[in-house]
């Protein structure tokens with residue numbers, strides 16, 4: 502399991518502040534660079550012991566400085582090393598200049614680099630400081646290395662990946678492995694950056710935790726280390742009502758499957774009781790396919806109000822296959838007024854596309870009790886300005902949406918981000934690609950609902966649901982369908 506420090510995610514601008522603080526507290530920046538470059542060399546030798554030649558591509562900043570250290574270390578280990586530099590090494594400054602001088606070998610211009618089969622490329626062109634599209638010579642190197650499919654070890658980040666957003670600036674190396682320092686950066690976790698990093702190794706170069714914590718803005722990798730302290734109580738004394746009662750709204754007779762998936766997932770995720778609330782015309786279809794999940798007719802606001810008198814109904818899932826937009830809005834209002842907790846997904850989100858401002862105040866009081874689970878398209882319906890703003894990272898978008906909506910926002914994708922109105926954000930990384938299948942989102946909504954019903958705080962409920970959903974996908978394996986997922990939901994990772 503990760504320690505809390507392992508979960509830190511710090512954007513490049515804040516990393517620069519970390520570096521400044523470290524220097525101010527007397528830590529040698531040259532020493533940091535030495536350890537960084539040594540770590541890269543060690544990782545490259547370990548991963549590619551059969552390399553015929555290590556080609557170290559060094560850029561004009563400190564990323565290049567790390568590259569010169571790695572070149573020296575690889576050479577000292579007896580490897581064949583060639584260095585190619587972007588820009589004139591004589592114009593390097595500070596630590597990078599010192600490390601370039603300490604490299605005893607030659608440094609040819611990057612333009613002269615001709616990749617050969619058997620090469621392993623150490624990409625030290627750009628890291629945290631990449632500010633715009635890769636320059637021409639770097640683009641050509643990316644293309645040439647890609648043509649021969651040479652293995653790449655990226656220093657800090659694959660050059661071309663924006664460390665803040667994960668976006669590709671012009672083009673980027675596709676690395677087999679990325680050696681980064683201190684902690685992960687958003688670009689290692691957000692797509693498409695994540696898919697270009699290969700395996701990511703985080704190396705501690707000796708910056709103390711107290712300095713890191715000062716600059717870590719509540720962004721973390723989603724992990725049991727984050728929410729393990731908020732798990733529902735376990736034990737034999739647990740009664741089905743103390744394990745929470747979840748209600749899931751069914752769609753019309755022609756669209757009942759999605760809600761049943763949510764309900765089944767809710768039960769498997771630990772809700773003590775799950776009731777499917779069905780309009781009359783869909784009762785028969787639902788009844789024919791339910792066993793442990795209970796069924797109740799709810800045919801309008803009156804029925805729902807009566808139901809809400811039962812205080813044990815703690816949490817609701819509304820949206821999967823729901824269909825009726827007007828009724829969705831009315832139900833959401835009732836649930837909000839009754840002080841209950843709600844997962845709003847799919848059609849439940851779309852129902853507020855023309856009037857998101859009618860949704861957000863409903864849940865503004867007190868601790869968050871609304872969880873929104875949009876994919877990108879649904880997100881754009883509620884937050885069109887945030888969706889269109891190309892300067893924002895996925896983390897920024899989710900954080901701003903959560904603050905605006907007073908909801909925990911689960912912005913789904915291969916790199917799902919979970920954000921809380923208080924500014925905390927988590928990036929998830931355990932979902933296998935085959936989890937993106939029809940009905941997968943319905944299952945996720947049901948797991949979140951089950952966690953809410955069991956009394957977990959909304960942020961922890963949502964984050965742990967995303968994690969268990971990812972694990973379920975891994976356990977069910979490639980070729981899974983959404984029906985396989987509920988039974989594959991793993992038990993809580995209790996220490």
Ligand SMILES: NC(=O)C1=CN([C@@H]2O[C@H](COP(=O)(O)OP(=O)(O)OC[C@H]3O[C@@H](n4cnc5c(N)ncnc54)[C@H](O)[C@@H]3O)[C@@H](O)[C@H]2O)[C@H](O)CC1
Nearest residue numbers: 533534562563564627628629630631632633634635657682
């Ligand atoms: N604490 C740590 O994590 C440490 C990290 N180290 C390494 O330092 C780099 C960051 O170094 P920095 O000098 O800030 O940035 P870069 O080397 O990535 O490059 C910046 C350099 O390049 C110029 N520039 C930016 N974009 C472009 C472009 N598209 N075309 C041309 N030139 C560009 C920019 O103006 C700068 O001059 C980090 O990634 C680690 O690898 C330290 O070694 C140890 C401490």
Ligand SMILES: [K+]
Nearest residue numbers: 624627658660
């Ligand atoms: K790099």
